[in-house]
Amino acid sequence: MPDADSLARYNAKRDFAKTAEPAGKVAKTGGNRFLVQKHDATRLHWDFRLEVDGVLKSWAVTRGPSLDPDEKRLAVRTEDHPLSYADFEGTIPKGEYGGGTVMLWDTGSWEPVPGKSAKDLEKGHLHFVLHGERMNGEWLLIRLKPRGKEKAENWLLRKINDAYAGATDELVETGLTSVTTGRTMQEIAEGAKPKRVQGRKRPALNRHPREGGDPLANRSAAGAETPPSMDSRLRGNDKGEIGARSRKDSKAPAFQSPQLATLVDTVPTGNQWLHEIKYDGYRALIATGSGGPKIYTRSGLDWTEKFPGIAEAAATLPPGALIDGEIVAMQDGKPDFSTLQEAISAGGEGLLCFAFDLLAETGEDLTALPQIERKERLRALLDGADDRIRFSEHIIGQGEKLFESMCREGFEGVVSKRADVTYRGTRSKAWLKIKCTHRQEFVILGWTASTARGRGFKSLLLGLNGPDGLVYAGKVGTGFNTETLLSMRERLDKLAADKPAAKVPRPEARGAHWVKPELVAEIAFAEFTAEKVVRHASFLGLREDKPADAVVAEEPADLPEATPSTIKISSRDRVIFPESKLTKGDLADYYAAVAPIALPWLAERPISLVRCPQGRAKQCFFQKHDAGSFGEQVHHVDIREKDGSTQPYLYVSDVDGMLACVQMGSIEFHGWGSRVADVEKPDRLVFDLDPDEGLDFEVVKKAAEHLKEQLAEIGLTSWPMLSGGKGVHVVVPLVPQAEWPAAKSFCERFARALAQAEPERFTANLKKANRVGRIFIDYLRNQRGATAVLPYVARARANAPVATPVTWTELRGIDSAHAFTIKDAATLLERAASRALRGWGTADQTLPDL
Template identity: 45%
Template sequence: MPAIKAALRKKRSPRRDSESIPKHILPSFRSFQLCTLSGTIPTGEDWLFEMKFDGYRAQVAISGSEVRVYTRNGHDWTDQFKTILPSLKKLTKGSVLLDGEIVAIDKAGRTNFSMLKTGIAAGIPLKFYTFDIFEKDGEDLTKTPLIERKAILEELIGERDADDSLQYSHHVIDNGKSVFDAMAAGGHEGIIAKRIDSRYVGDRTKSWLKIKCTKRQELVIGGWRPSDNGRGMASLILGTYEKGQFVYRGRVGTGFSEAMKDKIVAQLEKRRLAKPAFASVPRDIARKAFWVKPELVAEVDYAEITADGSLRHASFQGLRADKEPTQVMLDMPADDSGAGLDPVVGVEIAQALGVKLSNPDKIIYPGTAITKAHLVAYYAAVADRMLPHLKDRPLSLVRDTNNDLRKTFFQKHALAGMPKTLHDGELTKMKGTESRILWIEDLAGLVGGVQMNTLEFHVWGCDRHEPDLPERMVFDIDPDEGLDFGDVKQAATDIRDILGTIGLKSWPLLSGGKGIHVVVPLVPEADWNAVKEFCQDFAELLAKTDPHRFVANMSKARRKGRMFLDYLRNGQGSTAVCPWSMRARAGGTVAVPVTWSELDGLDRANAFDIFAAAERARGQDAWTGYFEVDQVLTDRVRQVVKR
């Protein structure tokens, strides 16, 4: 009780200077904002343009003379980048968190990735070009417009000698074509275009665009072909990850020295596999190949991408140790559809899955262009992320009746005419009664739901094979109409912190409506009675401890000016919206998983429509580690929140 009260109190009351956190604490690693590849250069004075560096993306945390250098995956590479540390240690007496690129400069004045690889090992001078700032002296700057962040950063870095290892990345407002032409003429990789009014968002967005002068791609090595004499390596066999599958993308056989080939083969020999990890490989390529675990990432230049998605005239540039193989996808220019949600493709997907899609051109969300075929394309785009939360779980469908979102109904069991890709059956509940259920096993089930005009998929918190043991808890924060989304975010963060003090890790889900779900994965050991009792005790404890913000009673009258912490979704047979599900709300919004760090930069719970959500699903999983958490709702934990 004292720990919980203290956690709540620190959010409400400003502390005296003597109680405050030290001013210059070393900042923690945050998620990077990533660029979207674009084939066009934006115009107008609301865009600025910078050089695209050919190096390692890095985040530098500084507190006085203490410095940490992190890769894009959050790995501490301070020791590898010792040559840039002296200038960083002298930068400030306070604290900062910087975003930038570590590069090596060749004799022609170009950033050179191959030279960078050698430079790390040999300890040659490197440079850190910083182009953004997350925070300064404990003040979060991510909500500050980019142009203001750049001004703060430029003042911090100041004028520096060209030989200094720390440099500020200058920019030009508008005139992107001229900047691009200058970069191309100088043999540089390309330019970055950024909206000057954009916040810093730890995700891939269209407010940052990359336009390449040269064609370059990261690929994962899945095997190699030996030389004709049987000794050494002739070419590497490459692939990328697309929707959970390792896809063949061609070979690279140039750009290596013989010594380099020997070193790479030595690394590959340690990773040998009997069979290819690729989903499929052309027969003529597979005939003489050796296969390896897809763990090494190569960077290559290439001439073009063929119609089947393979690279032509590829040239090896080096290995990358700063990229996780499963994050490597084919980097194609984005179009205005958000993530290529082509309704024609949606119809083709439905046909391939054996679902007859009636009225594919029917507008599902009034006032938008979103059709039934768009929804099929959307679920195909997010299926790999959604199905682990949905597969084999009893579910309820929210279906539309008159196509205006005003008359929807819940379906919990089979009805006549239901597509066969949705499954139905029975299970026995804890109290001994039989319950008719629906469940889905694959994308075909999701498409079958779309055919039935399903707008939302709601799931039980358990697998149908173990119906008495829940695998998650959901705390649904439902705010009164007059509250700001900032109040909801603060409540979610408070709940996260309090759960953390008793050993439970949680993840935030934007509901797609007006609230946030705080989701807690569990090892299925405690039964539904124990879980529901804990959730009710937790909600009532918060309402008792902080009655000005929380209420544990669903009455609208009692909720005025407060937030209802809905614990009722944690009983057997109760459901909550599935992550990545569409919502039956205007605009075609989606329930989207986010990270705690990026939640702070969002301004509403319905921030993602199907196009933005599909694009997001192509990037890094915001809930990485969710299914690997090993936490149990023990009796000791349950007793902590007893009234």
């Protein structure tokens, strides 16, 4: 039993006749719960709590937990709390200790890393692992030495660099809803009813907290004067239905043949390639639907029952998805095929699936989209998902470094994929695999007996399919344990045959026992000899997802030749940006370089072009319709106009389309907020903050932060983008569900509510006369047919600035909206692959039902 006095301080600070907090009572020991409560008291903070000895050891983390291993967050030790506090969410009355709103922000379990224990807290150093809805992986708590007469016990909370590491403020900027009730802080303060939270990790829909002085902020303590919340102001100015937050149900998509990679010897170079870890496991396609998930092998076998844990995790994902990935078992921090075999034999629990492609979403076929865009949509789908299905991260360019690192750390190798290709469902050189060691499948032809007692066999005889049937390919006698030898022998005996299925050299055939060629083994080996037999072979496991007649020698192919664009850029030396002497060729080279990171936002979206054939300082004009002059690389989609006519709107699908527009004098690409697949349903909103002449950029940044906070109040996460001009765009991604009238109504009411609350700061009026000294919140971007500049697009302005995605943390330190130019292509590519921008502009969210 814990010491009852450990809760004396907790009880002494509270009047339980006034607060709904639970009284401090001693509980039984032995649990390992952890939780985090977001607490809007005198100062907003996050209360981090670990169950130890029957109480909750507690720290107040002033800026919230950070996923960045280089970021150390101050954690002030507070009084122990009772275990019953782990379920508390609500308001503490004004004037009481800790008065304010409390949200249950995260919950789960914890344990010390091996060799450590909770007693290490007494030493001032705890290394532990969290399994939460938001916080996961390894963390450290370190006690600081006291300074002077400090009464508070100060600690540091830090993330260890592992698979769960991320951006500095990723958690606090995207996690503003309760993991148990789905409510925002504002809704908790107002006593709103809990929302239904699905049986999956709730997507992180909100973000960074306000930082004081906000006239619209609800201080949330009972009895305090609270200005009307954003959602109440929107309701009070209602102009129509916003749309439900639930999605349409979808049946599970049918199996599709998976895309296969071609074996090569070296990693391809160039920014058109993205590179992933090659996982050592079973390829699987996961289909989700109302009838429950299905897990298919690469050949289409239904293996759902073999992977119950993965199926359970997939059941929490939205229906209508078809996910491509690799199911693995981890051993010593790496995927291990032998461990996978053992896990499947033991019931299929404890496995992970690394998902690397998305073929369908809510029933929509995505195979025609570029590879990089499919991955970004997959990332959004898996945001907050059950941890047994994980997003497979990638890098763009620098594949050689990844390959060297993977080989050094004992991984199988890497897979390299063209960033702009569609999903073809066959083997091609658009997907390449580069292995650290030789390994492939072989057909088992027979076995030789062992002289050792109790050993099932000495070695296996191997074969491969050739043009004229099976041919002998060597033998393997290592890599087996006793259990494998015995279980394999049972299977071999059931397949006994009178003669070999292939011609085997006489010395090898002497004393051999033959089997029907039905079993397939995965073998690692040093090389093939001149006689085409393996040397130094080691058995890894049986492959039951591949038929024996499909097993052939896997010879490395030549790397595909670099595929230069079919678009020839004429007049490359024509100066387009006279201030910096940048040319049409420079602009084309920029777009070719950044295509992998620009296409997820630009491809398959109706666009308007800013064309400046003689340069940005000469006559420029918008073009949105296809006049047939761009060539076959630039497509069109027929869209109905208000007058009932149909017009061909431009769109592109790949880098050739982008460059064809540049060849025709285009500098800027502005996109609709919807895709050509369904132009009536936006997948993002954009609030363009356009400052009056003379307003400092610092004013714009603070305004953007304010919009972010108000959007968070109603449950919407957002990201900032430097416009490349004067202002900042606040981007709100959406699941394409609500139609344009609802989106426009929401955005207009939101902008007008802000302008009404702070008329000296904002205006929602388009007239220039109304902007004097103020910032125009341009909500008109969010209506059918309107466009906004797209990420990574160059602007027709002095020195060729670029519209650039940034994080909220970064924005605070940036001096202008045109901080990056087309000269910074390499920097932009590096930034896009960084931890800080992971998941920028993606979220599984819909318009709030207001």
